[in-house]
Amino acid sequence: MAHAGDMVMPSHSGPAMANIYEQDQLDDCKRNLQPQARHRQFCQLRQDVAALDGQLAAARLPLAVDSLDSALAGGLALGRVHMLCGRPGHDGALTGFAVALLRRILTRVDAAAPIVWCPAVATGGSGMLHAAGLAALGLDPGRLLIVDSPSPGARLAALEDILRTEGLAAVIVEYDGVNQSSDYWMRLARRAQLAAEASGVTGLLLGWPVAATGFDTLWRIAPDVSAGLTASGVNDSGVNDSGLVMAARPWHPGWQVDLVHARGGRAHSLRLSWDAHANRLSELPPAASNQPALPLAGGGLPLRKVRPSRYGTQMKTAVAG
Amino acid sequence: MPRVIIHAWFPHLAAERVRRTAGAVSDLPPPDILATLPLVLTSACHGADLVDSVCRLAWRQGLRPGMRLADARALRPALVSQDSDQDADAADLLHLAHWARRYCPLTAPAMAETTGAGATIAHDGNGIWLDVAGAAHLKGGVRPLLAEMARALHAAGLTVRLAVAPTCGAAWALARYGSAAQRYACAGPHPSRHEYAGYGAAGARQTGELLAGLPLAALRLDGTICTAMAASGLRRIGDILGMPRAPLASRFGSIVTSRLDMALGHVNESFAPIAPSQPLLSVQNFAEPLIAPEDIRAVIDRLAAEIAEILDQRGLATRRLQLGWQRVDGAVMARDLHLSRPRRDAAGFRRLLADAGEAINPEFGLERMWMEAHDCSPQAPVTTEFNEGISVSESRASLIDRLVARLGHGAVLHMKSRDCWQPEASQYMAYPDMEKPGFEDSMNAAPHSLTAAPRPIRLLAHPHRLAVVALLPDHPPAQFVWHRTTHRIIRASGPERIAPQWWNAAGGTRTRDYFRLQDESGACFWVYREGLPERGEDPAWYLHGFFA
Numbered sequence: 080m081a082h083a084g085d086m087v088m089p090s091h092s093g094p095a096m097a098n099i100y101e102q103d104q105l106d107d108c109k110r111n112l113q114p115q116a117r118h119r120q121f122c123q124l125r126q127d128v129a130a131l132d133g134q135l136a137a138a139r140l141p142l143a144v145d146s147l148d149s150a151l152a153g154g155l156a157l158g159r160v161h162m163l164c165g166r167p168g169h170d171g172a173l174t175g176f177a178v179a180l181l182r183r184i185l186t187r188v189d190a191a192a193p194i195v196w197c198p199a200v201a202t203g204g205s206g207m208l209h210a211a212g213l214a215a216l217g218l219d220p221g222r223l224l225i226v227d228s229p230s231p232g233a234r235l236a237a238l239e240d241i242l243r244t245e246g247l248a249a250v251i252v253e254y255d256g257v258n259q260s261s262d263y264w265m266r267l268a269r270r271a272q273l274a275a276e277a278s279g280v281t282g283l284l285l286g287w288p289v290a291a292t293g294f295d296t297l298w299r300i301a302p303d304v305s306a307g308l309t310a311s312g313v314n315d316s317g318v319n320d321s322g323l324v325m326a327a328r329p330w331h332p333g334w335q336v337d338l339v340h341a342r343g344g345r346a347h348s349l350r351l352s353w354d355a356h357a358n359r360l361s362e363l364p365p366a367a368s369n370q371p372a373l374p375l376a377g378g379g380l381p382l383r384k385v386r387p388s389r390y391g392t393q394m395k396t397a398v399a400g
Numbered sequence: 401m402p403r404v405i406i407h408a409w410f411p412h413l414a415a416e417r418v419r420r421t422a423g424a425v426s427d428l429p430p431p432d433i434l435a436t437l438p439l440v441l442t443s444a445c446h447g448a449d450l451v452d453s454v455c456r457l458a459w460r461q462g463l464r465p466g467m468r469l470a471d472a473r474a475l476r477p478a479l480v481s482q483d484s485d486q487d488a489d490a491a492d493l494l495h496l497a498h499w500a501r502r503y504c505p506l507t508a509p510a511m512a513e514t515t516g517a518g519a520t521i522a523h524d525g526n527g528i529w530l531d532v533a534g535a536a537h538l539k540g541g542v543r544p545l546l547a548e549m550a551r552a553l554h555a556a557g558l559t560v561r562l563a564v565a566p567t568c569g570a571a572w573a574l575a576r577y578g579s580a581a582q583r584y585a586c587a588g589p590h591p592s593r594h595e596y597a598g599y600g601a602a603g604a605r606q607t608g609e610l611l612a613g614l615p616l617a618a619l620r621l622d623g624t625i626c627t628a629m630a631a632s633g634l635r636r637i638g639d640i641l642g643m644p645r646a647p648l649a650s651r652f653g654s655i656v657t658s659r660l661d662m663a664l665g666h667v668n669e670s671f672a673p674i675a676p677s678q679p680l681l682s683v684q685n686f687a688e689p690l691i692a693p694e695d696i697r698a699v700i701d702r703l704a705a706e707i708a709e710i711l712d713q714r715g716l717a718t719r720r721l722q723l724g725w726q727r728v729d730g731a732v733m734a735r736d737l738h739l740s741r742p743r744r745d746a747a748g749f750r751r752l753l754a755d756a757g758e759a760i761n762p763e764f765g766l767e768r769m770w771m772e773a774h775d776c777s778p779q780a781p782v783t784t785e786f787n788e789g790i791s792v793s794e795s796r797a798s799l800i801d802r803l804v805a806r807l808g809h810g811a812v813l814h815m816k817s818r819d820c821w822q823p824e825a826s827q828y829m830a831y832p833d834m835e836k837p838g839f840e841d842s843m844n845a846a847p848h849s850l851t852a853a854p855r856p857i858r859l860l861a862h863p864h865r866l867a868v869v870a871l872l873p874d875h876p877p878a879q880f881v882w883h884r885t886t887h888r889i890i891r892a893s894g895p896e897r898i899a900p901q902w903w904n905a906a907g908g909t910r911t912r913d914y915f916r917l918q919d920e921s922g923a924c925f926w927v928y929r930e931g932l933p934e935r936g937e938d939p940a941w942y943l944h945g946f947f948a
Contacts, residue, residue, distance in 0.1 A: 168883065169923055174857050175948020193796060202861045204883075206945060209859035210817050210827040216857065216948060220815040224800070225829065228807045237806055244799040302922035304890070332948040335922070353948075 125343065126152065140187060142180075144362050150338055150347030151296070155180065157187065159295035159342075160242070160271045160282035167256070167287055170205035172302040175332045177251060177283050178216050179353045179360060184249050184281055185218075186358070192248040194218075195241050197226040197234040199253040216355045222248070231257040231286075235267060242274035242282050254286040261290045268293030296344075299337035303350050303363070331355070333363060404542060404586070406530040407510070407571035408500075408549065409561045413526045414489050415439045415455035416558055418482050428480065438476050441484035442469045452484040453526075456559055489526065497528045497674050503545055504535035506673040510572070527575065529568065529671045542587040568671060569663030570607050573618035573637075578610075585610055604664045611663060612638030619659040625652055637663075680716070680773035682706035689728045689765020696766065697757040701750050703771040708746035710773075717742030717779035721749065722772045723756055728765045735759060738809050740800040742777050748798060752805045821898050823859055823944065853896050854916055856926040856945030863942035866927065870941070873933040876915040880927065882943055887919035895929070910937065916947065924948075 139154035148154050155161070161180075165173030181194065201207035210220035226241070228234050231254045241250045268291065275282050288299070333352040340346060350363040410416075418439060422431045429437065438458035442449040449469035458479060463472050469481055493509035500507040510527040532545060539545040546562050553560040563574035563583040574583045611618065614637050616626050629652055634640055640648060640660065649657045661667040682703050690696060700723065711718060719742050724734035737752055760766070800812045813829040820826045868877035876892035894915035912928040919925070924947035931937035 168885070168921075170858055171856065171924060171946025171948055172922075174946075178857065178948065195799075206858040206860040208815070209823070209856055209945060210815050211823070211855035212857035212859070212945070212947075214817075215855050220817065220827075223815050224796075225813040225815055226803055226807065227811050227813050227829070233807055237803060240802055240806065241799065244796070246796060247799075302924065304918075304920065304922035332924075333922070 122149075122152075138187075140183060142183060142360055144349070144351065144360050146349060146362060147336075147338070147347060147351075147360075150344050151341050152344040155183070155281075156295050156342070157184065157281050158275050158279040160238075160268065160275050160284065161296045161298070162284045162291060162294040163298045163300055164286060164288040165300045167204070169301055172332070172334050173285055173300045174208070175216070175353070176298075176300045176334050176336065176351075177285055178213065178218050179332075179355075180283065181249055181251070182217055182355070182358050183360075188248045189246070192222075192246055193224045194222050194248045195224045195226060195250045197228065197237065197241075197250075197252040199231070199255045200229045201227075203255065205253075205255070217358065231255050232259075238267070238282065238284075239270045239274045242271055242280050243278055244280065245278045247278075247280045250280055250282045252282070252284050254284060254289075256287040257289070259289070261292065264289065264291035265293045292340075295342050296338060297340040299339055301335040301337075303333035303335045303352075402533060403531055403566055404533045404536060404564060405566065405568050405571040406532055406542075406546065406549075406562060406564050407527055407568070407575040408496075408530070408553070409527040409563075409572075409575040410493075410496075410553075410558055411526065411561065412454065412456050412459070412559045413492060414441050414453040414484055415458070417488060417492060419455065420557060428482070434480065438463060438479040440469070440472055440479055440481050442481050443484045443486075449481070451481075493526065493528060494674070498677075500528055500530050500549075501674075501676060503539065503549065504530050504532040505676075506531040506671075508671040508673050510671070527572070529571075531671075531673075532564075543584065546584065546587060565610070566607060567663055567665045568669045569620065569659060570611060570665075572620060573611055573614055573663060577614045577618040582610060582613075604666060607664050608637075608641050612636065612641060616640070619656070619663055621656060621659060625656065628652060629656075680707065680710055680714075680718070680776060681770060682710060683768065683770040685768045686766065689762075689767060690769075691762050691765045693757055696760055696762065696769075699769050700753050700757055700771075703769060704749035704753055705746045707771045707773055708744050708749055711744035711776070715778055716773070716776040717744040718773035719775040719777070720773070721752075722774060723753065724770045724772065725760055725762075725766050726768045727763055728767050729763065733760075736809075737805055738801075740797050740804065740812075742775075742779055743801075744779065748801070751798070752801055755806065820901070822901065823855070823898070824861070824863075854926075854947065856924075857948045859926075859945040860943060863928070863944045866941045866943050868927075868941040870929075872939075874913065874929075876917060877927065877941065880917075880941065880943075882925075887917075887921075887923075887925070889917045890920050891918040892916065898928075914944070 138157040139152070140157050141148050141154035142151070163173060163177055163180075185194075196208065198208050199205050208220075208223070208225075213220045213223075226234065226237065228237070234252050235254055235257065238250065238252050241247070241252075271282060272293070272295070284294070291297070331352045331354050333350065336349055336351045338344075338347040350365065352361050352363050353359070354361070418428075418441065419431070419434065422428050422434050428434055436457075438461050439455040440451045440458055440463055441453040443452050444450075451463065451465055451467045451469060451472055453465055454463045458472075458476070461476050463476060463479065472479060472481075490509070490511060493511070497507045497509045506529075508529045510529055532542060536542045536545050539548060542564055546564065550560060550562055561575050561583070563571050563578055564586045565571035565574055566586060615635060616629055616637060616639075617623070618637060621629075629635075629640075632651075637660075640656070645657050658667065662669040684699050684703060690699065703723070707718075707721070719739050721737040721739070722734050723737065724732065726732045735756060737756070739752075743749075803812050804810075810831070813831065815827060816830045817827050818825060864882065866877075866880045866882060868880040870877040874895065876894060877889055879886055879888045881887070892915055895913035896915075897911060897913050899911045900909040910930045911932055912930050914926060914928045917925045917927050925943055926945035926947065927941060927943055929939045929941050931939045933939055
């Protein structure tokens with residue numbers, strides 16, 4: 080084993096790679112290093128392992144938020160499939176965050192490339208996409224190719240086919256609360272990932288929290304209480320000063336973003352605000368202590384186990400259920 | 401090969417069409433009154449309206465094609481005149497020729513020859529040719545065939561004169577100038593092979609005897625030539641049958657002798673039969689019932705390749721493929737495949753039909769499968785070998801095709817905006833128009849972009865009635881209940897007033913005041929109050945959307 084590692088990684092961190100699999104030496108290594116250096120070392124090791132897996136081959140799209148980018152090991156992987164979950168009542172926030180990611184992805188692709196969006200059924204509780212609202216967030220609704228199918232299963236089944244198409248900007252599939260086994264998700268994730276890698280098209284799945292694994296990243300999105308209206312300068316008393324039409328100031332949506340799992344990266348949790356006009360994500364300071372805990376649906380969700388948090392800095396909220 | 405030519409002449413074709421479609425034309429009298437009036441069709445010629453075609457009633461009253469309209473009016477002041485429509489006449493004849501293919505494979509419309517010299521030729525067309533040699537026995541002989549044709553055409557409301565002869569020229573002459581006995585003289589009472597034998601060898605003499613009593617115009621001669629010959633005492637075909645050829649040709653033109661030779665069969669004259677409209681179809685019949693899914697898939701692949709080749713040979717591309725199958729129990733089923741743009745590549749068809757095999761339930765086996773191409777349009781050949789990667793638009797179009805094949809017709813849509821303030825009416829879904837390259841039709845400036853009024857990212861298709869706690873008259877809600885959860889509002893802004901379009905609003909639509917609300921979990925809602933308290937209306941609150 081050690082010998083094989085030597086052969087594959089001859090140049091940098093060769094000895095560390097050779098020793099990493101031997102538990103006693105690893106413990107030794109941990110004991111001897113300072114926390115900062117240890118963290119760096121682990122990041123390096125992770126990247127090396129990822130390079131062996133071929134994981135770093137994907138182009139990374141930095142989201143221009145330092146802590147998030149480092150948790151994502153450089154940025155959002157393009158040509159992969161990402162899963163964004165939100166509680167049933169939070170469809171607006173979920174869609175908004177997807178649009179924010181989409182706008183960043185669009186900076187990297189052909190300006191005429193269409194976006195395929197498979198929305199949930201229009202008469203459902205989460206409503207339909209509103210063209211004016213998308214336009215207000217800087218996304219041209221004319222670029223969207225809406226795939227209208229009432230069945231979430233059919234939409235997910237079409238995902239692989241869509242992802243295999245070259246020349247698309249991105250694919251967004253809303254799966255509502257489709258009830259499927261983890262086996263189904265595993266298979267879907269694998270097939271979708273292979274298709275996305277072949278074509279280089281990034282996929283986003285939006286829906287309720289489900290027992291899904293195998294996607295490149297898994298996010299939990301919730302609206303953020305301190306963002307929203309205050310950013311526009313509207314007073315808190317209710318009706319704004321003019322009392323009539325809204326003030327012509329931009330307002331920035333904000334989210335409580337939980338990166339539950341990232342391949343090649345680590346879990347992370349932060350509050351984000353998005354300036355749609357400048358297409359800029361920015362991190363908000365952590366909320367006050369009375370901030371309600373991250374709401375999760377239905378209790379025990381078999382999420383991916385997070386590694387022991389000793390080596391990370393912000394692991395506390397990456398909980399499983 | 402002896403020939404049996406049938407000529408069907410429709411003397412009142414155009415007028416009968418006008419009568420048939422009279423209900424749709426507004427400047428004609430009502431059909432019941434029109435039926436009692438003579439009808440003529442006219443066209444302008446050298447500054448005068450000439451009668452082209454007359455109806456049967458007008459013919460009986462002495463109106464003839466070639467008259468001036470003014471003369472005809474002087475004779476029958478009550479007549480109705482219409483402009484003639486040559487294109488419609490030609491289309492009718494073509495249609496009839498196609499119809500006549502049920503009797504024999506060789507049919508053609510007889511178009512009017514444009515001589516331009518005299519009015520007598522103007523109605524020379526309006527007929528169809530049939531060559532029923534070798535096909536008449538299927539109907540029990542020529543005479544039963546003619547009877548059936550006449551019956552069918554009369555039932556369709558057409559006046560027709562049918563004539564049968566060994567040559568085109570003779571059939572033409574008999575149809576117009578022959579008596580009933582002469583017209584059917586060559587039909588023969590018995591449907592045996594022997595009766596045709598006489599047409600070829602002894603034909604000229606027999607035909608000459610048949611035509612002898614007909615006027616010279618029956619030889620398809622110009623009116624001026626006929627007049628000149630009449631001046632020399634030549635009025636009937638029989639008058640020139642025995643005459644020496646050379647003086648006849650030098651005096652009246654070689655057309656006279658050549659037409660005579662055509663009518664008698666000395667010179668072979670033929671018509672150009674219409675090409676049948678072949679279906680774009682490829683069929684596979686199976687000796688053994690087909691059950692195995694892999695076999696079905698292989699057959700679909702073969703059918704796709706065949707239909708692609710047929711389309712390629714004809715330079716066509718299809719927008720709709722139909723895959724049909726027949727089970728051994730006789731059930732016939734089909735599946736349509738709509739394409740976003742015309743195409744004819746076998747590989748593409750095969751990809752689109754990849755999961756069509758699973759949709760087929762063979763039960764006890766399939767007897768036959770076929771594939772048919774519909775909605776075809778011409779397409780120039782495309783070289784596919786040299787372009788390495790598929791072009792982007794190609795890829796998108798094929799994506800749409802695949803999605804439509806998978807999810808059904810109308811599954812792929814485009815979002816379009818409409819110039820309307822009502823949020824639910826401000827957008828609609830449209831089929832993507834792949835004929836236009838690219839997706840560049842972006843949002844045109846909708847009214848909401850003129851103000852910074854917020855719009856939600858998701859809109860409920862049907863606004864959800866809310867129970868709210870709000871101060872009257874125009875305060876935003878302090879809390880509302882939605883999905884059995886009480887949402888306490890911590891921030892609000894608004895209102896934005898959107899009045900209904902009074903000019904096309906449905907009854908009961910009221911003015912709305914929209915508020916943007918944020919509850920304590922941070923979720924943002926778009927909520928409106930319908931009905932103005934100051935007008936005495938009872939306000940009702942609705943949830944209409946979600947912000948990002």
